[in-house]
Amino acid sequence: MDINLILIILVIIFIIIMVLLLIRGDRDRSRLNRQLIEFSEMSQRLAQEQTQNSIAAQAELKGRMEQGQTSVNERFEALTKRLGDGLIQQTEKTGVTLKQLHERLAVIDSAQKNITGLSEQMVGLQDILSNKQARGAFGEIQLKDLVTSILPPSAYAFQVTMSNNKRADCVLDLPNPPGPIVIDSKFPLESYHLLRNADGDANQKTALRALGAAILKHIQDIKEKYIIPGETAESALMFLPSEAIYAELHASLPEIVEISYRSKVWIVSPTTLMATLNTVRAVLKDVHMREQAGVIQNEVQTMLEDVKRLDDRVGKFQIHMRQADADLSQIGTSTEKITKRGERITEIELGEEVSSEDVTATSTPRTLEDS
Numbered sequence: 001m002d003i004n005l006i007l008i009i010l011v012i013i014f015i016i017i018m019v020l021l022l023i024r025g026d027r028d029r030s031r032l033n034r035q036l037i038e039f040s041e042m043s044q045r046l047a048q049e050q051t052q053n054s055i056a057a058q059a060e061l062k063g064r065m066e067q068g069q070t071s072v073n074e075r076f077e078a079l080t081k082r083l084g085d086g087l088i089q090q091t092e093k094t095g096v097t098l099k100q101l102h103e104r105l106a107v108i109d110s111a112q113k114n115i116t117g118l119s120e121q122m123v124g125l126q127d128i129l130s131n132k133q134a135r136g137a138f139g140e141i142q143l144k145d146l147v148t149s150i151l152p153p154s155a156y157a158f159q160v161t162m163s164n165n166k167r168a169d170c171v172l173d174l175p176n177p178p179g180p181i182v183i184d185s186k187f188p189l190e191s192y193h194l195l196r197n198a199d200g201d202a203n204q205k206t207a208l209r210a211l212g213a214a215i216l217k218h219i220q221d222i223k224e225k226y227i228i229p230g231e232t233a234e235s236a237l238m239f240l241p242s243e244a245i246y247a248e249l250h251a252s253l254p255e256i257v258e259i260s261y262r263s264k265v266w267i268v269s270p271t272t273l274m275a276t277l278n279t280v281r282a283v284l285k286d287v288h289m290r291e292q293a294g295v296i297q298n299e300v301q302t303m304l305e306d307v308k309r310l311d312d313r314v315g316k317f318q319i320h321m322r323q324a325d326a327d328l329s330q331i332g333t334s335t336e337k338i339t340k341r342g343e344r345i346t347e348i349e350l351g352e353e354v355s356s357e358d359v360t361a362t363s364t365p366r367t368l369e370d371s
Contacts, residue, residue, distance in 0.1 A: 006050065139185035139241040140169050146270060147172075147183075150277040155284055162232075166225040169239075171232075172280060175287050178233035182226035183273075185239045188214040192245050212253045215267075219256075223263045235264035237276070243269050 140158075147156050147170055160171045162182075170183040191214045195207035218238060226236045238260070240246045246269035250257055260267050268276055 006047070139187045139239065142241045142270065143170055143183060143185045143239050143273075146273055147277060150274065151281055152284070155280070162226065162228060164225065164228065168226055174233070174280065174283065178235070180231070181233045181235065181237060182222075183237040183239055184218075184222050184226060185241060186215075186218040186222075187241055188218070188245065189242070192242070192248065195248070208252055211248070212256045215249060215253070215256050216259060219260050219263050219265045219267075222265050227264065235266060237273070238265050238267045239273055240267060240269050243271060245269075246272075 144158060147158075151172070155173055157171050157173065158169065160168045162168060168182045169185050172181045172183065174181055188211060191207070191211040195204065195211050198204040198207040222236050222238050226232060227234065240249070246267070249267065257267065266276075
């Protein structure tokens with residue numbers, strides 16, 4: 001409440017009291033005066049207290065306002081700092097994300113280029129496989145890669161002309177038995193594509209028979225050209241450079257596989273040829289070890305003779321060592337006797353008495369062993 005308003009109220013009350021005192025008369029005037037004086041003093045005290053309370057309230061309000069302003073400033077600074085730190089972290093994370101995005105885009109771009117190159121290569125591969133001669137060269141190259149990666153150079157030869165003037169794709173030089181084995185590459189891709197693209201059961205059966213006929217012709221050609229008595233082994237290998245054709249053959253044409261067994265023309269795919277070549281390598285290694293068995297035995301015999309000579313020399317060395325040990329023992333005995341005799345000579349020079357035993361020991365003639 002405002003101080004001026006309080007004072008106005010007090011003045012009004014004072015006027016009212018004065019009017020009442022005038023009405024009541026002079027009888028109560030003295031008492032009223034005392035009351036008025038007390039009331040005036042009380043009013044002054046109230047005014048002073050109100051003034052002091054107002055000053056204290058203003059000071060407290062000012063302190064609280066300053067404290068609140070300080071707290072607000074601190075919170076604002078903390079909020080500003082958190083926002084700044086958050087913006088910095090977010091900027092760093094954004095930079096890292098953009099960097100990773102750029103790297104991934106670079107990888108995607110590289111992969112896109114690889115896909116484009118692969119598509120071009122696939123188109124080129126289709127062009128190669130569509131040509132019969134190029135397809136044959138493709139099979140021969142795959143055959144060459146497999147053979148050269150597994151066998152030593154001395155175990156194979158490519159494009160070998162046989163005695164019947166037929167040229168074999170590859171000849172494995174194996175010892176008798178079984179002897180040299182011919183590997184011929186065949187790639188009946190056209191028949192296989194007809195089978196894959198055939199619609200309906202009738203067309204599939206026709207394409208399957210065409211595939212079987214093509215493979216059967218290859219089997220007969222290999223049997224007639226590359227199985228030569230006295231020159232090659234009794235069997236040969238037909239290399240199919242496609243796992244899909246090999247699987248289709250065994251799944252759908254088992255009778256053709258049986259004919260190949262009877263004709264001793266073994267059909268192999270890249271995977272089975274690799275296993276066969278590993279077996280051939282093991283056989284060649286075993287043959288080489290047998291050839292080297294005589295050389296190894298001679299070397300072992302020579303080594304045993306060297307060991308025997310070494311044992312004789314060690315025995316002689318032990319005899320020399322025992323003789324040297326005996327000589328050292330005799331040298332130690334002679335040294336000990338010389339030392340004792342020197343001590344006796346010293347005692348005589350100092351005038352000490354020498355016992356008869358010492359004189360006897362001194363005068364004892366030396367033997368050949370003591371010298």
